[in-house]
Amino acid sequence: MGDCILEKYYIVTYGCQMNIHESEKIAGILRRMGYESAKELSEADIIVFNTCCIRENAENHAFGNIGALKKLKKQKPDLLIVVGGCMTQEKGKTEILKKKFPFIDVMFGTLNLEDLETLIRRKKAQKKKVIEIREKEGEIVEFTDAYRTSYPNAWVNIVYGCNNFCSYCIVPYVRGRERSRNPENIIREVKELVAQGYKEITLLGQNVNSYGSDGKTECTFAQLLDAVASIDGEFRLRFMTSHPKDFNEDVVKVMKKHPKICRLVHLPVQSGSNTILSAMNRRYTREKYLEEIKMLRSYLPEAEVTTDIIVGFPGETEKDYLQTEALVKEVDFASAFTFVYSPREGTKAATMDGQISEDVQKDRIMRLVELVNAQTRKKSEKYVGKEIEILCEDYDEKKGLYMGRDEFGRMGYFPCEHNCIGEFVWVKITKANGISLFGEICR
Ligand code: SAH
Ligand code: SF4
Numbered sequence: 183m184g185d186c187i188l189e190k191y192y193i194v195t196y197g198c199q200m201n202i203h204e205s206e207k208i209a210g211i212l213r214r215m216g217y218e219s220a221k222e223l224s225e226a227d228i229i230v231f232n233t234c235c236i237r238e239n240a241e242n243h244a245f246g247n248i249g250a251l252k253k254l255k256k257q258k259p260d261l262l263i264v265v266g267g268c269m270t271q272e273k274g275k276t277e278i279l280k281k282k283f284p285f286i287d288v289m290f291g292t293l294n295l296e297d298l299e300t301l302i303r304r305k306k307a308q309k310k311k312v313i314e315i316r317e318k319e320g321e322i323v324e325f326t327d328a329y330r331t332s333y334p335n336a337w338v339n340i341v342y343g344c345n346n347f348c349s350y351c352i353v354p355y356v357r358g359r360e361r362s363r364n365p366e367n368i369i370r371e372v373k374e375l376v377a378q379g380y381k382e383i384t385l386l387g388q389n390v391n392s393y394g395s396d397g398k399t400e401c402t403f404a405q406l407l408d409a410v411a412s413i414d415g416e417f418r419l420r421f422m423t424s425h426p427k428d429f430n431e432d433v434v435k436v437m438k439k440h441p442k443i444c445r446l447v448h449l450p451v452q453s454g455s456n457t458i459l460s461a462m463n464r465r466y467t468r469e470k471y472l473e474e475i476k477m478l479r480s481y482l483p484e485a486e487v488t489t490d491i492i493v494g495f496p497g498e499t500e501k502d503y504l505q506t507e508a509l510v511k512e513v514d515f516a517s518a519f520t521f522v523y524s525p526r527e528g529t530k531a532a533t534m535d536g537q538i539s540e541d542v543q544k545d546r547i548m549r550l551v552e553l554v555n556a557q558t559r560k561k562s563e564k565y566v567g568k569e570i571e572i573l574c575e576d577y578d579e580k581k582g583l584y585m586g587r588d589e590f591g592r593m594g595y596f597p598c599e600h601n602c603i604g605e606f607v608w609v610k611i612t613k614a615n616g617i618s619l620f621g622e623i624c625r
C-alpha cells in the first residue's frame with residue numbers, strides 16, 4: 183500500500199473515448215499510490231485534469247475549469263493540481279498553462295502517462311512545480327491496473343497515435359506516431375475482462391484499420407478482430423474508429439463470421455465533397471466511401487453506420503456543403519456527430535485560404551443538425567413495436583428506469599424489478615422520443 187491512505191482523488195476528463203480510458207489508467211495509478219476516489223471535487227486532495235484540444239471549445243472548457251480552482255487552492259494550499267492529456271502535449275500550451283495558472287503543481291503529456299506516479303512523488307518531495315512532457319513516443323507501456331468505471335463496458339487500446347495528418351487535425355501532433363500493441367497482450371486483456379464479467383469490449387484506435395502497419399506485428403486488424411471475437415464467453419465486441427481509406431472487405435468478412443461483433447461501424451466521412459475531402463487529406467473520395475457502405479451492406483444488410491462530419495472547412499462552398507447533405511441522405515446514417523471546423527494552430531488547414539465566416543458556419547451546422555436529427559428520429563420511430571436485445575448499462579435516477587444499448591448503439595430505457603446492470607435483456611419498444619427508445623422487458 184502507498185503512503186497516503188486517506189487522501190482522495192478527483193479526475194476531470196475531456197475529449198474522446200481514448201481519453202476516458204486513459205483517465206481509468208490514471209485512476210489505477212492513483213489508487214496504487216493509496217488514493218481513494220472523491221465524490222466531489224471539493225473533497226479531493228489531488229485533482230487531475232485530463233485535457234483535450236481537438237477543437238477550441240474543448241480547450242476553453244479546460245481553461246475555465248482549471249481557472250475556477252484558484253480559490254480552492256487558496257483555501258487548501260496542500261491540494262495538488264495536476265494537468266495532463268492532449269493540451270499539455272500541444273506545442274506552446276504548457277507555457278500558456280503555466281503562466282495563466284501558476285498554481286498547477288504537476289504537468290505531464292500523453293506520451294509519459296506511465297511516469298505520473300514518479301512526478302507526483304517528486305512534487306510531494308519539493309516545493310517547485312514538476313513539468314515533464316515527453317517530445318517523442320517511446321515503447322508501449324502495458325498497463326495492468328486501469329481502474330475501470332464503465333462496467334459492463336470496457337475499452338481496450340489496440341493502436342496508439344496517428345499517422346494520417348488530416349489537414350484539420352491536431353491529434354497526430356499530440357499523440358505521436360502509430361504504435362500497435364502486441365496482439366498477445368490485447369487478447370490476454372480481453373480474456374481477463376470477459377472472465378471478470380465485462381459484457382461489451384470496444385477496441386480503440388484513431389484508425390483501427392491500420393493496426394499492424396507500423397511493422398510492430400504481422401497481425402492485421404481483420405486477424406486481430408477474428409482472434410478477439412473467437413474468445414469464449416458472452417460479450418459484444420465493437421471497434422472504433424474505422425478510417426474509410428483503410429476499411430476493407432476482410433474486416434466485414436470477419437464481422438459476418440462472428441455474431442458477437444456488433445453490426446455497427448463508425449466510419450467518419452467528414453465531407454461529401456471530393457474537393458473538400460482532398461483538401462482535408464482524407465485520401466478517399468465520396469465514391470469510394472459510398473462503395474464501402476454498399477460492400478458492408480452486401481454482406482450485412484442490417485448493418486448500421488455512424489459518422490463524423492465537419493462543416494465550414496476552409497474553401498467549403500454552398501455546393502460542397504450540399505454534397506455533404508446529399509451524402510447524409512443517401513447513406514442514411516444511424517447517427518452522426520457534427521462539428522463546426524475549428525482551426526488548430528500548427529495544422530495545415532489553419533493557414534489555408536478561404537476560412538469560412540462564423541455566420542456561414544452556423545447556418546450550415548444548423549441545417550445539417552436538423553437533417554441528421556430528422557433521420558435519426560425516423561429511424562427511432564421504426565423501432566416502435568419491435569423487440570430488441572439491450573445490454574443494460576446503468577440506472578437513470580431521473581427517469582427511474584434502467585438504460586442500455588442495442589448492438590446498433592440505440593439507447594433504450596425500461597423498468598426492471600431487480601438490478602439488471604450487466605445483463606442482456608429483450609425489450610419490446612413501445613415509444614420513441616428523439617433518439618431514445620422506451621419499452622418493457624418482454625422475454
Ligand atoms: N481518428 C478519428 C477521429 C478523431 S477526432 C477519425 O479519423 O475519424 C473526432 C472527430 O473530431 C473527427 O472525426 C472530426 O470530425 C472532428 N475534428 C477533428 N479535428 C477537428 C477540427 N479541427 N475542427 C472540427 N472538428 C474536428
Ligand atoms: Fe485526426 Fe485524421 Fe488521425 Fe483521425 S485519422 S485522428 S481525423 S489525423
Ligand code: F3S
Pocket residue numbers: 196197198199200201233234235236268352353356357
Ligand atoms: Fe481525444 Fe481530444 Fe486528444 S479527441 S485524442 S482527447 S485531442
